[in-house]
Amino acid sequence: MAETEYTPRFGAPREPKPRVDPGNTLARVLDFVTLSHGRAVAFLAVVSFLFFLSGFFTIPPIDRDEARFAQATKQMVESGDFVDIRFQDEVRYKKPVGIYWMQAAVVEVADRLGVPNAEIRIWLYRVPSLLGAIGAVLLTYWTALAFVTRRGAVLAGLIMCSSVLLNVEARMAKTDAMLLLTVMAVMGAMARVYLAWQRGEENKQGGWLEPFVFWTGMAVSILIKGPLILMFVGFTILVLGIMDRSVGWLGRLKPLAGIPWTLLLVLPWFVAIYLKAGQSFFQDSIGGDMLSKLQAQESHGAPPGTYFLLFWVTFWPGAPLAGMAAPAIWRARREPGAQFLLAWLVPSWIVFEAVMTKLPHYVLPLYPAIAILIVGAMERRVLARGWLSRGSAWWFAIPVLAAVGALVGSVAVVRHPMFLAWPFAAGALVFGLFAWMMYDNNRAERSLLSGVVAAFFMSIAFYAVFLPSLKPVFPSVHLARALRTVVCVAPKAAAAGYHEPSLVFMAGTGAQLLDGAGAADFLAQGSCRFALVEYRSERQFAQRAEALGLRYNMFTRVEGYNYSQGKAVSIAIYRSEGTE
Template identity: 25%
Template sequence: MPVVSQATPQERRYFWLLMLFAFVVIAAGMGLRDPWPSDEPRFALAAKQMVESGNWLFPHRGSELYSDKPPMLFWLEAASYTVIGNWRIAFLLPSLLAALGSLALVYDLGRRLWSRQVGLYAAAALLISFQFVYQVKRAQIDPLVMFYITAANWGLLVHMLKGPNWRAFWLGCFCAGLGVITKGVGVLALFLFVPYLVGVFGRWNGIARMGEGAWWRWALGAVALVLAMMLWLVPMLMGAKAHANDPAYAGYVNDILFHQTAGRYGKSWDHHHSPLYYVPIVLFTWLPLSLTYPGTLPRWWRALKEKDGRILLLLGWIVLVLVFFSIPKGKRDVYIMPALPMLAVVTAPYLGELLQKTWLRIAGLVFIGVMGAAMLGVGAVSLVSHPKFAADFATARGFDDGGHALWWMFVTIGAAQLLLVAALRVRKAVWAVSGGMAVMWLVWSLWAYPILNDSSSAAGLMADVREKVPAGDELGMVAWKEQNLLMLDRPAVDFGFTQPWHEQYAKAIAWQAQDPAHRWIFALDTVMADCVDRSKAVSLGHANRREWWLFKADAVKPGCVPSDDVDRVPQFSAD
């Protein structure tokens, strides 16, 4: 097996400087905000309830079992809190570690398949891509599943291109299994077998052949895959069996193993888009890396004609992932994010040459210049003329001053980006692009997080609730969102989350009537309909683009129950 040369002190220094830069950009703002909708509060609430209840096997959303996603992210968030003791840091820590791990794997893959310089280019290309940083600065499942798939790809590619390396292969299969119990799609890494078999039978250059009698070693890869999955499946199924008398647990097993996987893929019930949905995603959300396409496409084609197995496996896998996610009707931009690290790797061998090209440097300057001009323009117009979009945004967020601080942030980012373009120009365009992206992420994280946190996380809203409901009184929640229960930070009674709103209301009113002097109801404006006298209720204002109220029994109109029409009001799935 080839021996990788030792890194020089300069190469080590460049790698660690890159990782330090990545840490600063991605970690900036941690501790300055709480979980923001739509997914972050849901996952943080599940993790928080694990810590408080001691039940880490079955996630809950309030009083209901939560079966939309496997519990891997919830475990890591709960474990992070157990170690750190601060939810503002703990809920983002798994994404930060997944990002740094993905960058390290991409670097190592580049250096093993080509050189250390290529590894640095690969990691830098991934770090500069918009979708990568945007997603890893959020506490969603996608950064974690991206890491596990990248780790699985690392093991399989090292084995298939630099092997035989059975330990790397088995590790890759094990990581694919961890990806499966993270979001179900970890098995995507195994798509590498398709281009690998093409390379083997087509005698492509650089493809490792394992020799005869290796079938049992291949089979151990399946064992490693299943073993990782069993780490969760076995105790989960045993736990469900122990609750055989409760149909909710049988429903949990059926939903998470079938409905949320094969059911969601075969009969998607949301986010419907055309088969070409991902074309603009790979063009625009992967900027500025996607600016290299005009240079890399002919080079990839030339490498394929020369039967370069490295390009075959990397590009083949990316294409298969794009095709796989283009088939179902349901599509989201984050679904294809695991392909981005491999795109960075397959682009990196040509970056040294492409970055010397004037056309690419100009394209980079135009990209940062257009972004800067847009930021500056939006901020300046909002400050000077107060257009309708700015006024509506300020109202929805509860800003009394029209959101001036936020618009000044836009002006600052735009001005800084344009200044970088003017100062560095074509000769140092690489630094202008890198600096422009860094300025955007750092200023946004350190400036916008504190400004938007109260309205985005419902922290301000729920602080108001705590102030208005006496400590000895009880609170019931109707038509609530995860951020409401998460940020309440005191016990509350819910009447289901997925239950129809009018049924929640009816149960809440019956509950309140048992102790009208000490029980309050927190409810969405819509669900109250005409059944609550708003003159006797407490308006809590707007948060997360919704209006909320608090009321006691004297505000309830006897015998009035909202119709089921309230359940069909748009619920703002993407806050």
């Protein structure tokens, strides 16, 4: 009997199953959205909004910077004084007024639209940061179009909107997300002018778009963060001038018209604050804030190399590709595109590493340059092989470390493992594993897209579930809620031992920050007064109350953890019963 090929009894022979790779589906999505600029922009806007929205409304005020910014804005709205910047009675002249105006505009609009208690809703103060982060992603796309294809520009935008650091700043009511938007406007306009000059393109007649974006972005950046933008621009021009032995392209930015325009936008407020406060603002902002960062300011000192180490976490999921792209970027360093991006990146990074005061967000304005450099190497398929490619494991390692850290933290703080976060953490682990296992030089794009999806699941797990559930680490919320339940007219509060800015924001501008004895004196001055006394100040409070003959009772007690100081707190709320 002749040998025949075996055929299954039911149906035709089955073909081998293709390897499961979610990156194929994600790549097809990218194919669709890059068919036009409109689709690409809409896609990045929607994805950014989805990334940054998790926890945006539910995370309480974060101490200390966010609460300080929000409280200073709240006092502007309460007082109607939009020139001076104060936290209670203390001037707050470390930063110019730009971000306070933006936050105040949102709160005022919300109040007129009937949003109840708009002045104490922290998410309203975060809206400028949300818009700044989304705008920065879109401007990363716009900037990248001068260097790479439309598909590559979308990938650069995805790297930025999924990065850990920008996700943090998008949810914080302070300057850095909006600063990034202005930096991208300025550097994007400058890049387009420089590359057109390098290509020998004639200057377009009446080409005012890039100069207008450049000088307007410069003005807004100065009003938000002071002269920091001048460092990025100045170093870039200096390095390019040395490399090219020419800065002839600067004329295309129309400085004769642009400089007066910038001054017209920034000088009115600087003149107003000078007339109101004299030299105080300039002494505090330049001498007290900027120059003091040369030393270890507010216990934030760290050695050189700190930002390099933090980069592998704060730039995830783009970070694994940065290491693989580094050799190719170095080889291409004299090409005009890479030369511009490295001039933007390297000198300012060296300065940040050299300065003693270090906070993770300082280097955020340099991350888009890295994202575009990475995409350029991906498009040429020149990512390093060999030992550097083992960095792809980092796509999986970060979700694992985050999941373990969150599990330990939730059990330690709230005594349960937050089961609601587990499905999202599992999604991050699965897509992180796919990104790692499917990586090779020809599939880097698909691994990156899987990493972006892993970052999305991580953002939901952390910002929407984990962080809002850590109620003990936000004692100010519970203290303010307790004060709102009292039955008396216009309650007044004073705190002893717990002086976090979030308490002032939540409990009211009139909340006094005193010591234990001062809290007892405050309580003795009338009815409908409450002393919030942390247990380390209770002895001093009790001794002074006894000396005053003050009778009081404990309204309630709030147990929690002060993460700003790294210690547990127990805060009693006392109410006066009069004096003997």
